[in-house]
Amino acid sequence: MIFEKEVMSLEETQSLAQSLAELLKAQDTITLEGDLGAGKTTFTQALAKGLGITRTVNSPTFTIMKQYEGRLPFNHLDVYRLADSDEDLGWEEIFYGEAVSVVEWAHLIEEDLPNERLAIEIYRIDEDKRKFVLKPIGERYERLCEELFK
Numbered sequence: 418m419i420f421e422k423e424v425m426s427l428e429e430t431q432s433l434a435q436s437l438a439e440l441l442k443a444q445d446t447i448t449l450e451g452d453l454g455a456g457k458t459t460f461t462q463a464l465a466k467g468l469g470i471t472r473t474v475n476s477p478t479f480t481i482m483k484q485y486e487g488r489l490p491f492n493h494l495d496v497y498r499l500a501d502s503d504e505d506l507g508w509e510e511i512f513y514g515e516a517v518s519v520v521e522w523a524h525l526i527e528e529d530l531p532n533e534r535l536a537i538e539i540y541r542i543d544e545d546k547r548k549f550v551l552k553p554i555g556e557r558y559e560r561l562c563e564e565l566f567k
Contacts, residue, residue, distance in 0.1 A: 420551040420562045423542070430456055430547060431463035438467025440561050443489055443515045446531050448523030451539035456547050457521045460539065464519065465491055476521070482511070490516035497522040533557060 424430050437447075447464075449457040458476045465474040469487035477483040477495045485491040492511055508529040512518055523530060533555025540548040553559040 418553060418559055418562070420553070420566050422549045422551075422566070424547050424549065426545050427459065430460060431466075433549065434460045434463035435467035437561075437565055438464045440564055441468065441489065441517045443517065444513055444531075445557075445561075446512055446518045446520065446534040448520045448530065448534055448536045449539065450522070450524060450537070452541065455539040455541045457539060460537075461493055461519050461521070465493070468517065484516070490514070492516045492518040493521075494518065495521040496525050535561065 422433060424433060449460065451457050458474075461476075462474045465485060465487065468485075468489055468491050470485045470491055471487075472485055474483070474485060474493060477493055481496060481498065482492055482494045485493070494511070508526070512531045520526070520530070523536070535558045536552040536554060538550040538552070540550070542548055551562050551565075553562045
């Protein structure tokens with residue numbers, strides 16, 4: 418099952434992310450794919466806000482992962498720099514701990530991701546318009562998407 422949503426503004430992107438945040442629980446994993454400038458970090462910032470995180474959230478490009486405290490602990494990973502790397506950063510602890518995890522450029526660590534997760538692809542249509550394609554992998558994420566889109 419695939420869910421699609423077009424948003425026409427930054428505010429609609431933020432609203433989608435914050436609505437999703439309300440449905441998340443510990444150990445949920447969201448993967449984000451999209452070209453540079455598609456809105457992965459913007460979406461993640463709004464998701465973090467929806468989790469009650471008040472600190473500034475920015476892309477962890479040079480550190481691979483940043484952690485934040487909110488309603489739930491939050492891991493923000495940008496694994497772009499791990500291309501062609503066999504490095505194990507303790508994925509078990511990251512994905513199966515008490516945090517929600519968002520992984521940008523997740524295809525680069527495909528074999529290390531949890532079997533069940535919510536895969537989101539973001540397509541930039543124009544300056545403000547984006548298309549979100551949500552692909553739930555596993556029953557929990559199918560139910561989550563159904564709730565999000567009802």
